Amino acid sequence: MNQHEFDKLLEKYLAGECDSEEEQLIWDWQENMLKNSQILLNSDEKEAIKNRLWNRIYNNTIGGTYTYEEDEEGTRNRGLKILKWGIAAMLVIGLANIFLIMKNNDAKAIAEATAVTQASDIEVKNTSATDSEIKLEDGTVVTLKKNSSISYPKHFGQKTRNVYLKGEAFFKVKRNPNAPFIVHTGELVTEVLGTSFNVKSYDNSKAIEVSVTSGRVSVYEVSEKSPAKKNGVILTPNQKVVFDKSSKKIMPGIVENPVVLTVSPTKIDFIFEDTPLSQVLQKLKNVYGIEIILENQDLNHCELTADLNDLPLNTQLELICRTVNARYEQRGTSYFVSGEGCK
Template identity: 55%
Template sequence: MNQHEFNQLLEKYLAGDCTPDEEKLIHDWQAHLLQNTSLTLEEPEKNGVKKRLWQNIQQTVWMPEAEIVRPRWRWVSWAAAASVVVLAGVFWWNTRRIDVNDVAISPLIETPNGIEVKNTAANPREIKLEDGSIVLLKTNSSVTYPEHFGQKNRSVFLKGEAFFKVKHDPTKPFVVHAGELVTEVLGTSFTVKSYEESQAIEVVVATGRVSVYENSTKKPLQRNGVILTPNQKITFDKTSRKLTPSLIERPVVIHVPSTPSLFVFEETPLPKVLKKLENAYGVQIIVENQTLNQCVFTADLNELPLHTQLDLICKSINATYEQRGTSLFINGEGCK
């Protein structure tokens, strides 16, 4: 009997239409489930677990006959609930039912239940979620999300790579679980790359601010995490469990200039030149040798990428620059 057939049998049992043999099959499954738990349960506790299990199954699996489409998440939610009896026992059932809508922080209850979409095509696949958020799922990747988000947050689970354009909602954080890393936002756009065979997980921010932290049992204030802004990315090494923030390879202008002459300079003091670059790209540029601030710069840097702009600036003032984390540092002897 496959999963679909067993699901139908369960609905038939709840409707009271099973044959004696079919009823015995269901009860044998239930007994096997409770007998194979690693927990020691007294008989009253077993009866309580049994009762809550069937109540949960009935609420999750039962659907009106007129509703023809049966989304996969209903079955998976039920199956997860059943497996939780084996793993967690009485305590879990006496607190509350857990599903994908409630799993924002604690990795002890994070379960990728929901509608799973896989992209095996050569091109990215666009998925629109019920809140208006967009997921651009890359090839050889999958994302799992609920048919309906909960009241506390909007949680999705990613394997592979996807670009997320999240609809702003200050009352419901959007949470992406990708392996051992969690990305949480209210409304922004970013890319998460988390392939199982890869040694690292990467998060790249396009717009807004993103909180990225390790999926850990530690208290919130002790978690290994960072805040990312546009043009920044984070790389998480699965072995060392180290988070390394840096800039993306080709930073883009995030504050569009009101005039096309934003990067045209004529005998402009270096501090003013660098300030314009900082404001445009949202990056920090630090001059380590203060004598460089006496230099002036003349050039048209429009239509050039940030690193090329910095190369030209440094060459003209006899300096060099390097990237450390998410900041850029300029040093040198200075202009003569």
């Protein structure tokens, strides 16, 4: 039986037109798919998928609402019909997806498909005009932006914590070195142990953006062609990455408004008096965690006298460069300062 013939059989089953022999083919198909996947799934994983599927069949057909009475033929037949249609629908939707994945013989894909099924346990959609805060069972706090949705399992696994995002959300992840927290956004995956970061991934947008507030974040592309080779970067605070969906390019950069990272009991002082430029830039680097590179070493001889308190980093750099006859530009995740310098 080829794929087209099998599709026709499934359609016939849904229409209730199969004889007993054809129905048996459907049930044998369900059993054989899991049996023939020994190189992909261990016995526990097979049983987990099977149990999950049948639990959903029960809950979506007779669970909690169906009452079976042996002596009432009409009720009995109606209940069996509901059960039959429910089973058929679940087989077509659930098992057909698993079948396609197994046909590709991709261990990574089957793991991700299982994660997708688990992640659909709970789905939260924010249709309000304000942010919505969600606290997950592991202590992670998600701030879901408007017109966004997130799905995740009731209980995370022991090795990974997978969630699936559409739209935008800020994550403050509870650290767990044994179970990375993984955010799936279409073709891009963001993986952390414990940190805070923002992910923006709307369906109608041409790009996906990830920016980091604290900690370190691994961002990489999910590639079907070369699953072993990941196109990705490691981000640190005040850094971001933009993934172009069409070109598949990952472009690292700096967040629009870098924030102070240095923890200090007192206010950080940005007042400089006859301070060598190299020391000024080193302080900015230490405070914001962003690399600032002097391309012309003659600039080291310049000194700065200025009050740069209460100004954003970009404004501070602009005033510094004007004062010492220089200019700056952003390249990737660093700033570069160049120019003739003071005389």
